Amino acid sequence: MAIDQHGDAQLEGVSLRSLPKISLHDHLDGGLRPATIVELADDADLDLPEDDAEALGEWFAEKSDSGSLVEYLKTFDVTLSVMQTREGLTRVAREFVEDLAADGVIYGEVRWAPEQHLGGGLTLDEVVEAVQDGIEEGEDLAADAGRDIRVGQLITAMRHTDRSHEIARLAVEWRGRGAVGFDIAGPEDGFLPSRHRKAFDYLAGEFFPVTVHAGEAAGLESIRSALLDGRALRLGHGVRIAEDLEIVQRSGEEVLVEFGDLARWVRDREIPLELSPSSNLQTGAIQRWGTDLEDHPFDLLYQLGFAVTVNVDNRLMSRTSLTRELALLVEAFDYGLDDLEAFQMNAAAGAFLPVEQREELIDLISDGFDR
Template sequence: MAIDQHGDAALQGVSIRSLPKVSLHDHLDGGVRPQTIIELADEIDLDVPEEDADDLADWFAEKSDSGSLVEYLKTFDLTTAVMQTREGLTRVAREFVEDLVADGVVYGEVRWAPEQHLARGLSLEEAVEAVQEGIEQGEDAADRRDRDIRVGQLITAMRHTDRSLEIAKLAVAYRDRGAVGFDIAGPEDGFPPSKHRAAFDYLASEFFPATVHAGEAAGLDSIRGALIDGRALRLGHGVRLAEDLEVVSRSGEEVLVEFGDLARWVRDREIPLELSPSSNLQTGAIAAWGTTLEDHPFDLLYQLGFSVTVNVDNRTMSRTSLTRELALLAETFDYDLDDLEVFQLNAAAGAFLPVEEREELIAIIGDGFDR
C-alpha cells in the first residue's frame, strides 16, 4: 500500500482520509501549524529556530525524535510561547478544528493546559473562553462547507505543578460551555496521579470524566494509579500495559498469552487505550519491544480484545495526522477497512459524550464506512 506525501492511502479502493474518524488524544499545543508559529512569533518579537515553515516542521520532527518523553516535551516551549494571547489561542484553536476537518474527523477532543497560557496576562477563564471561541469558529466554518464536526475541550492540569484541584474546578465550571473532560499531562515518571488525589476526588464528586496520561514514560504502577487514584475512564497512551502480558508460546499466527490482573481488568472493563503509534516511537514508550512500528504492541493488544483507539498525540511534533497513523498501521499489520472501523467505533464508544450522542456518533461512523 502506497502512502502519499499527505499521509493518505487507498485501502480497498477507499481513501482513508475520506473515512469518518474520532480523535481522542490530540494536544492543542502539539498541533500548531509551523507557519502560524512563525507569524504569531513575529507579532510578539519571539525568535524562532527557523524562518521557513517547512524548515520549522523539519526542526520539530528532528527534536521530537529523541527516544525520551522529557526531551520530546521541550519542543512545546516554542508552541506555548505563541499561545499566550486571546488572539493567538483563538487562531490556533480555529485552525486546529480546520485541520481536524481536513483529516476526516467528525468528533474530536482537544486537550490543553490553561495554566500554561497565562504569561501575558490572561486569566484561566479568559484562556478557556478564547480556545472555545476558536473551536466554535472552526465548527461554524465547517458547517458552511456542509462538513459536520464537534470538538470538546479536555481541560488539563500539569502533573508537576500544584494547581490540579483549581484546574479541575475550572473544568467543571465550563462543563456546559465546551469542556467535556479532564486530564493530567506533563512528565509522567515521578509525578503519579496520587499527587492529585484531591482533584480526582472532586471530579468524581461532580461526576465529571477523566482520562489520565499513563503507561507512556512510566509503567504499570502509573496505570494502576490512573485507575485507582484518578478514576480514569480512559488511559492516555497506556501502551506499557503490554508489560502485564506474557507471551507463553507462539505457533504460526496463534499466540498464547498470560494476562496479569491489571491487563485483564483493563481488557474486561473495555477501558479505551489512547494509543499514538508514531509518538510512542519518538518518546521511547515502546523501547521494551523495539524501535519500529512493527515492534509496537498495538496489534497484540488489538488481537487480545483490548479497546484500542488510534490517535496522533501531537500533529506538529510527529508531523502526522489521524489519516497517516491509520495508513501506517494498515500497511504494517495488514489491516483492512473493517479493522479501521473497529478503531473508530472504540473511540466513539469511549468519547466523553452522553450515551445518546455516542450512539449517534457510532451511527455516523457506520454509515460512512458502509458508503
C-alpha cells in the same frame, strides 16, 4: 501501502481521509501549523529556531524524535510561546478544528493546559473562553465547507505542578460550555496520579469524566494509580499495559498469552487505550518491544480484545494526521477496512459524551464505512 505526500492512502479502493474518524488524544499545543507559529512569533517579536515554516516543521520533527518523553516535551516551549494572547489562542484553536475536519474527523477532543497560557496576563477563565471561541469558529468554518465536526475540550492540569485541584474546578465550571473532560499531562515518570488525589476526588464527586496520561513514560504503577486514584475512564496512551502480558507460547500465528490482574481489568472493563503509534516511537514508550512500528504492541492488544483507539498525540511534532496514523498501521499489520472501523467504534464508545450522542457517532461511522 503507498502513503502520498498529504498522508493519505487508498485501502480497498477507498481514501482513508474520506472515512469518518474520532480523535480522542490530540494536544492543542502540539497541533499548530508551522506557518502560524512563524506569523504569531513575528507579531510578538519572538525568536524561533527557524524563521521559515518548512524549516521549522523539520526542526520540530527532528527534535521530537529523541526516544525520550522529557526531550520530546521541550519542543513545546516554542508552541506555547505564541499561545499567550487571546488572539493567538483563538486562531490556533480555530485552525486546529479546521485541520481535524479536513482530515475526516467528525468528533474530536482537544486537550490543553490553561495554566500554561497565562504569560500574557490572561486569567484561567479568559484562556478557556479564547480557546472555546476558536473551536466554535472552526466548527462554523468546517460546516460552511460541508464538513460536520464537533470538538470538546479536555481541560488539563500539569502533573508536576500543584494546581490540579484549581484546574479541576475550572473544568467543572466550563461543563456544558465546551469542557467535556479532565486530564493530567507532562512528565509522567516520578509524578504518579496519586499526587493529585484531591483533584480526582473532587471530579468524582462531580461525576466529571477523567482520562489520565499513564503507561507512556512510566509503567504499570502509573496505570494502576490512574485507575485507582484518578478513576480514569480512559488511559492516555496506556501502551505499557502490555508489560502486564506474558507470551507463554507461539505456534504460527497463534499466541498464548497470560494476563496479569491489571491487564485483565483494563481489557475486561473495556477501558479505552488512547494509543498514538508515531508518538509512542518518538518518545521511546515502546522501547521494550523494539524501535519500529511493527514492534508496537498495538496489534497484540487489538487481537487480545483491548479497546484500542488510534490517535496522533501531537500532529506537529510527529508530522502526522489521524489518516496517516491509520495508513501506517495498515502498512505495518495488514489491516482492512473492518479493522479501521473497529478502532473508530472503540473511540466513539469511549468519547466523553452522553450515550445518545455516542450512538449517533456510531451510526455516522457505520454509515460512512458502509459507503
